Amino acid sequence: MSRRSFIVGGAGLAALLGIGGIAKYAGVSSLLRPPGGQDEKRFIALCLRCQKCREVCPNGCIMPSKTEDGFVNARTPKMNFKLGWCDFCAEAYKGVPQCVKVCPSQALKLPDGATATSIKIGVAVIDKDSCLGWLLKGCRTCVDNCPYDALTLDENNRPVVVENKCNGCGLCEYVCVSLKNASITGRSKDRAIIIKPLN
Amino acid sequence: MKNMKAQNLRTLSVLVIGAIIIIGFITKIGIGNLSAVGIKNLSLICPLGAVETAIAARLLIPRAIIPFLIGVILIIIFGRFFCSWVCPMPLLQRWFPGLQAKEKAAKDAADAEHIEAVKVDDAAVTAAQATVEEGAKKANSFTLDSGTWVLVGALASTAIFGFPVFCLVCPVGLTFASILAFMRLFQFGETTISVLLFPAILLAEVLLLRKWCQKICPLGALISIIAGLNKFFRPTIDDSKCIAASKGINCQICHRACPQGIDPARPATSEVGLNNCTKCRECADACPYGAISFPFMAEKKAEVAAPAAEYWVRYRSELGFVCGAGSDRASPANQKGKQYWDRGSGRRRRLIRWRSK
Known part of the structure; x- marks a missing residue:
């Protein structure tokens, strides 16, 4: 091996170690992964960024993460409940989540016999400052839509999340009227109920 | 299609695969x-990716x-075919010649000049060093290179950072x-730095790391290691047509054409092993004598006794069709070849008899 290729090889080796280190710690935010990708350490070790899960999602609610989510996360899948919600493929594929089925490296993996009620993508969180229900305007869209009875009304008819029933399917976020076309925005920067990652 | 240049075929192949992915x-x-x-x-x-994820997740x-x-x-089966027929990187480097456009033009001119020189006057470039040199290493042996x-580095970094x-x-x-990123920008109005950052990194690699495929790419390096087992579709020289093999002329046209720096005419002494061959067919296109082909399996060549005697060379080339286009060496040192000659029958025997008169 020539001296030149030794230098090139060494530089490449060092560069990749550097990229690994920087990407690992620079600006990484925790993200809402598709079903079966909740163990973030395992997920990020296995995800090839092949886009298959995003492509096959019948509801189109998976999007590629942005560089702003951390360079290490760029192009990995995350849930976007503005575009759709996750019914765990109940309607289109009889409850077999396609993202999990197609993942070639099993970065998305569910235990055997996992169902919509046992999988947890994240948990819904209400922004009490912008939620119309909490502003006592009587809005109960999320409560009426939740398929898992994970939203109830308190004594003042304000929506409350029942955390152990919520599986983070995202329907409440999807239907929330806040920050939608032609809806009042006020102080809100996002929908008034959004799904947050578990960790 | 048959007469289409390999370069155009490769471009087409990469574009079709890209279209399928889109x-x-x-x-x-x-x-x-x-x-x-x-x-x-x-x-x-x-x-x-498979190796990296296995290491990262242990x-x-x-x-x-x-x-x-x-x-x-x-x-x-196909060696490093991915590198020239599937991977977009060589195409991008061709489309964006970058800072070294001048150098490349100079090299192209020098190559053209060289080809003309070899064609016009065989003797002008004769150095008669075409044949076997000392310490012939195994043609397919894998060489530790920068890649x-x-x-x-890629695997170590993966192991450390997970x-x-x-x-x-x-x-x-x-x-x-x-x-x-571009598609989603227009489809969903997704604004992200990625739209600028990804092409920027890519362009930096394309423009600044001109020897990416040969010297840097770890994927290519991994495929090269596995391709040590590849014995098929290797560039094969028809010795009766190759002027280096038949006349001992130091032609080097195929060597200069190879993007990987392989010397297809002398794989035994080539600095870069045949396991790095990407089956791009540039050498076959470059050879003015059409001496290079990529057969599924090369017919076994008997070991050649160093400088083939002029007589045998001429004899063989005149009777080229008889002895199967140089596949079976018929030098005096080769008893197997001799038998082959003796076995001749029909038209071939008559020819041989006619020759020996």
Whole structure:
């Protein structure tokens, strides 16, 4: 091996170690992964960024993460409940989540016999400052839509999340009227109920 | 199609594959990109990606093993074909010649001049060093090159930080990531730095690391290692047509044409092993004598006694069609060849008899 290729090889080796280190710690935010990708350490070790899960999602609610989510996360899948919600493929594929089925490296993996009620993508969180229900305007869209009875009304008819029933399917976020076309925005920067990652 | 230049065929191949992947982006078939390409849950997995994820997660992924092995078998059969027929990087480097455009033009001119010189006057470039040199190493032996060290770096970094590090900067991944980022910008109005960052990294690799495919790419290095087992579709010299083999002229045209720096006419002494051959067919296109082909399996050549005697060379080339286009050496040192001659029958025997008069 020539001296030149030794230098090139060494530089490449060092560069990749550097990229690994920087990407690992620079600006990484925790993200809402598709079903079966909740163990973030395992997920990020296995995800090839092949886009298959995003492509096959019948509801189109998976999007590629942005560089702003951390360079290490760029192009990995995350849930976007503005575009759709996750019914765990109940309607289109009889409850077999396609993202999990197609993942070639099993970065998305569910235990055997996992169902919509046992999988947890994240948990819904209400922004009490912008939620119309909490502003006592009587809005109960999320409560009426939740398929898992994970939203109830308190004594003042304000929506409350029942955390152990919520599986983070995202329907409440999807239907929330806040920050939608032609809806009042006020102080809100996002929908008034959004799904947050578990960790 | 037959007369189409290999370079154009390669461009077409890369563009068709790119188009298929873009179709995957907008449909729900689940084609994926080249990290894992296929339909629905059937995919071919990037061999480097498979190794990286296995190291990062410290487990063998059951689902990835069979696709990985299929990849290995494809590499054993086709060698590094991925590098010139599938990977977008060589095409991008051709489209963006970058800072070294002048150098490349100079090299092209020098090559053209060289070819003319060889054609016009064989003797002018005769150095008679065409044949076997000392210490012939195994033609397919794998050589530790800079790419191998980059591969080691990629795997070490993956092991330390626990995620497939090279995937972040892989030009193949970044090509499709750039396309996807642009598509989503217009489809969903998704604004992100990625739209600028991915093409910027990609362009930096294309423009600044001109020897990416030969000296840096760890994926290529990994395929090269596996391709040590590849014995098929290797550039094969028809000695009766090759002026280096038949006349001892130091032609070097195929050597200069090879993007990998392989010397197809003298694989035994080539600095770069045949396992690095990407089956791009540039050498076959460059050879003015049409001496290079890529057969599924090369017919076994008997070991040649060093400088073939002038007589035998001429004899063989005149009777080229008789002895099977140089596949069976018929030098006095080769008893097998002699038998072959003796076995001649019919038209061939008559010819031989006629020759020996």
